[in-house]
Amino acid sequence: MSSVAWGRRLLLAAAVVIAAVGCAESANALEKVRLLIPVRNIDEAFSPFVVAREKGYFAAEGYDVTLIAVGGSNESAIQVSAGNAEVGAASPGEALVGIQSGKLDIRYFYGLYYSNIWSIAVLPDSPIKTLAELKGKRLGVQSMGSAGTTFGRAFAQAAGLDPEKDISFLPIGVGAQAVTSVRQKLVDGVIYWDAALAKFKFSGLDLRQVPVPENLRSLPDVALLARNDTIGKNPKMLTGIARAVAKGYDYSMANPEAAVLITWKAYPEAKSKNPDATAALKEGVVVNQARLGIWNTPKIGDKHGLLIDADWNRLIQFFVDQKVLPAAVPVDRVITGKFIEDVNAYDRASIISDAKKEDISKLQ
Incomplete structure (x- = not known):
């Protein structure tokens, strides 16, 4: 190899090294x-x-x-x-x-x-239409430490109820456990966040939200x-x-x-388990837009x-x-x-x- 060609190769190698170093430094x-x-x-x-x-x-x-x-x-x-x-x-x-x-x-x-992301939701055929009708009812929450309990008490107070005496909270977890608890009517309603309610729907559990006062909803x-x-x-x-x-x-x-x-x-673990790719994407968009809406x-x-x-x-x-x-x-x-x-x-x-x-x- 001629000295000229060798020199060119050295220059090219140097240029590659400098570029690589530059990228690394960047x-x-x-x-x-x-x-x-x-x-x-x-x-x-x-x-x-x-x-x-x-x-x-x-x-x-x-x-x-x-x-x-x-x-x-x-x-x-x-x-x-x-x-x-x-x-x-x-x-x-x-x-x-x-x-x-x-x-x-x-x-x-x-x-x-x-x-706020919290709502009270009940089965479509539930007689509960207003917050006042929660008196004596059991409300499912993810856990007793969930912020859902705080908002549940506030929703009860807004209806003139005593949250310590008139309603009770039952921890029912998330996913299949929560869905089963609602279907078997172990609770009369739930207090969950927006995305959870959307995912319940995709599990076949379509719930109806109970209206809450605007001053609480818009916190x-x-x-x-x-x-x-x-x-x-x-x-x-x-x-x-x-x-x-x-x-x-x-x-x-x-x-x-x-x-x-x-x-x-x-x-990847977040992806909908629906085997129909088109339907899965629609489900994902519903969850996404439910949250981004606020x-x-x-x-x-x-x-x-x-x-x-x-x-x-x-x-x-x-x-x-x-x-x-x-x-x-x-x-x-x-x-x-x-x-x-x-x-x-x-x-x-x-x-x-x-x-x-x-x-x-x-x-x-």
Whole structure:
């Protein structure tokens, strides 16, 4: 081999090495972030997070995000406060108790759910039509520690009932156990979250929801939280994470079929067991859109994630009334809206356009 050819080969090899190193450095340059999801198994109800990761929205902001499923909102809040994760999605309640007591050093910075996810549901032929008709009835909940019991008591109080005497709660778990308990009428109704009720339907258990007062239905629920020192010292990261999630929501709403398939590809265990692929996808979309339907409200206009002081004050008072909180906590200790303008500074139309162009046949 001539010296010229050898030199060219060396240059080519050097170029390959430099390119590889550059790619590695680029990948390593992404800041690692742990984001806690308050469920044991991530499914299509959480597609905005999965889409944000799989479509590269987190990476575009400069972050390598690991989605970690945890046992629930309480665990999410505790682990973030302890510094074991940078961001967590969590329902209020125990988090508010921890904030008030000073045991949890956290604050919410981006809203996700603008209505609570809990409903009372009964069999279609049940004589129960109103909350007042729950007197003397047994209501099934996932567990006695479920937030469903808190909302069940509140729903009873709204109807003038004594939740300690007039209704009783029975833990019936989830899945087949819960379905069997309802079918065999071991309970008169259930208090479950939206996605669970949708999945009951796909198991052949179609339930009818009992109307609840709007002031309770519209209480805010799950939002993103972080440590107070993170909010003060790393606003860029929190803004970027929230912006990527907002993009994931836009994508999911513009093309829910693709969002569901992307989630199932990342988490195969979440996929519907229906052997009919078309029917399975329809089921997934129902669960997805049932949850994403509460990710927005006319109150926030075009500002994804806006936390509304008045609604959070109502939520705080709700927990005081339910004796979850011993006294009200100032709302500015609970939420901050300092990132919302920057979070929403992106080309939403472009995200929506790209989502609509996605070929779902390539995702199946």
